[in-house]
Amino acid sequence: MKNLSLFAVVAACALATSSFAQAPIEVRLKNHRFTPNVIKVKANQPSMIMLFNDDDTADEFDSSSLKIEKVVAGHNKGAIRVRALAPGKYPFMGEYHAATAQGMVIAE
């Protein structure tokens, strides 16, 4: 049991390091729209989105399916960790401007 949990920790650390080894995916928010608004990631592998908010005001990267709520202030950036995802589509939005700020992560 102890060995198993130790293995789990080591495996998790290895996974964590591998996720940092990858360059973050750059996404920009301008005029309350995401570019790109479709983000492709590899399934079953954690990834990182670097969100640059080019607007004057803050917005919140919000996705219940990704389990992420992250406020990014105006003219600022935010690192968003995306957990390892099963293949599928995961919509997200800028909660404060949901009419235009819509996007989707596709894991494949």
Add this chain to the structure above:
Amino acid sequence: MISALIIVFREVIEAGLIVGIVLAATAGVPHRSRAVTFGVGAGVLGACVVAAFAGELAGLFQGSGQELFNATILLLAVSMLTWHNVWMASHGREMARELKAAGHKVKTGERTLLALSVVVGVAVLREGSEVVLFLYGIAAQGGTSASGMVVGGGLGLLAGAAVSALMYFGLLTIPAGKLFQVTSGLITLLAAGMAAQAVIFLQNGGWLEYFTATVWDTSWLIKEDSITGRLLHTLVGYSQAPNGAQLIAYAATILLIVILMRMVPQGGQTRPQSAPKAHNA
């Protein structure tokens, strides 16, 4: 205007339900409205500060300052809710007895008012900072939408407060003897849900990397984004696709609170001052 109404309503409900439960849990305790008002006031003030320094906060801890902050205040609320429940389990019977004796001043329960005002403060702070950032964003765009924002925001606030009041008065219709059990149960689930939410923030901040696989998915039944989903999320910590760590935190919190509530001596024997009173009775 509609977007302001919806977002304010949503956030006010999420904080308001917690305030409603706290108010019902402290029914009959003197000075409780002062404690709750203090909690709400501190929460609003804190929300403005958090909103104003959102950029600076996010920049801390290699970009994970926001996640750490959220996890910390949630866990603070969890410990305060736990303390309240354990204290009430110890003093609940004494309190019920004193409540029945007409004119008898209820002293117990005042002690955990501070804990509950912290909980109220945390709830208002979390939801409030989102409202402030959102409304500020609309205001900054200026001009035509500003008046609509005030109307929408005001209506959202009223509607949210009305639903919260409904929750409170609904709970008060429960007979006094049962009310304690119901509010204890609600507070336990509230704490468990907050603990699970704190785990998500720790995961998103990169501090908790194991048991992240989804255990089950009920998004086909209730979407977390729907009104029902949001209410259940606030009240009992509903998650449409919980992962292992979330479930462990949820179950562990319930287990911890139940065990602590069973373990404490009943009747408030922890305070020597209350002993003479027992002789009088």
